[in-house]
Amino acid sequence: MTDPAAVQVCGLRHRFGDATAVDGVDLRVAPGELFGLLGPNGAGKTTTIRVITTLLPPQQGTVEVFGLDVRTRQMAVRRLIGYVPQLLSADPALTGRENVALFARLFDVPRRERRARTAEVIDAMGLTEAAGRAAGTYSGGMVRRLELAQALVSSPHLLILDEPTIGLDPVARDGVWERITAVRAQTGMTVLVTTHYMEEAEQHCDRVALMHRGRIRAIGTPADLIVGLGADSLEDVFRSYTGDDLETGGFRDVTATRRTAHRLG
Numbered sequence: 001m002t003d004p005a006a007v008q009v010c011g012l013r014h015r016f017g018d019a020t021a022v023d024g025v026d027l028r029v030a031p032g033e034l035f036g037l038l039g040p041n042g043a044g045k046t047t048t049i050r051v052i053t054t055l056l057p058p059q060q061g062t063v064e065v066f067g068l069d070v071r072t073r074q075m076a077v078r079r080l081i082g083y084v085p086q087l088l089s090a091d092p093a094l095t096g097r098e099n100v101a102l103f104a105r106l107f108d109v110p111r112r113e114r115r116a117r118t119a120e121v122i123d124a125m126g127l128t129e130a131a132g133r134a135a136g137t138y139s140g141g142m143v144r145r146l147e148l149a150q151a152l153v154s155s156p157h158l159l160i161l162d163e164p165t166i167g168l169d170p171v172a173r174d175g176v177w178e179r180i181t182a183v184r185a186q187t188g189m190t191v192l193v194t195t196h197y198m199e200e201a202e203q204h205c206d207r208v209a210l211m212h213r214g215r216i217r218a219i220g221t222p223a224d225l226i227v228g229l230g231a232d233s234l235e236d237v238f239r240s241y242t243g244d245d246l247e248t249g250g251f252r253d254v255t256a257t258r259r260t261a262h263r264l265g
C-alpha cells in the first residue's frame, strides 16, 4: 500500500450563512513537501486550514491528515499537527522559554523530555539569548520565531503556518524562512503555508495552489505554473487567474499588517 498523503482534501465546501467560503476544494500535499496555499484576502485559505487543523468540522467533503479523517480522528490528527495561526499565540507577559514550555505541557510532551525539547526548539529558532526575556519585548520577527518554536516543541509531522511573514520587514521575513527551511531539512517535516507574498512562495515552496473565491484555480510547482502560462513570475500567474481582484483590495496588506502589529500590543 502506498503511504497516505500528509493532507488529502476532497470536495471540501464550507459556508458561513449565505456566503460560500470554500467551494469544492481538492488538494493533496505529499509527505515532506513544502506546500503553499496562495490567494487574496477572503479566498478561503484560512477556512480550509481551520478544517485541516480540526478547528472547524467539515460541512461537506472529506479531509484526511496522514490517512486520519479529521471528523472521526480529531485528537489523533491534532497530535500530528503544529499550527501557527495569524493571530496571537504567545503570551507577552511570559518569557520566551515559559511560552514554549507551556506549549510543551499543553501538547503532552513527556515530562522528562520537556526541558531539553524546549531548549532545542528555542535554539533552532535562534532565540536562546532572548529566552529569559518577556515575549512582550521581542521584535515582530522574534515573536514569529517564538510561535514557530511553540508549534515545533511537540515534534509535529505537519507544520501549518498561516501567513508566517505578514507584517515583518524583509530581514525578519528572511529570518523566518531560514529557520523553517533548516528545520525541514533536519526533520523532513511536511509544511503547509499560506502566504500572499508571491516571491516568497516562488522561492520556498515545492508546489503551490492558487486559491480564489473559494476555489483552487491552479496547482503545481512555481516553475511549471510560470512556464505553463509563459509568465515572468508567480505574481503574473496569479494575476492572470484572479484578474482585477488584486487591484480592488484583494490584498488588504494594511489591515493584515495592523492585525499582526497589534498581536502583542
Ligand SMILES: Nc1ncnc2c1ncn2[C@@H]1O[C@H](COP(=O)(O)OP(=O)(O)OP(=O)(O)O)[C@@H](O)[C@H]1O
Residues within 6 Å of the ligand: 016, 019, 020, 021, 022, 039, 040, 041, 042, 043, 044, 045, 046, 047, 048
Ligand atoms: N467566522 C466567519 N463568519 C462569517 N464569514 C466568515 C468567517 N470566516 C471567514 N468568513 C468569510 O469567508 C470567506 C473566506 O475567508 P477566509 O478567512 O477563509 O479567507 P482567507 O483566504 O484566509 O483570507 P485572509 O487572508 O483574509 O485570512 C471570506 O469572505 C470571509 O469573510
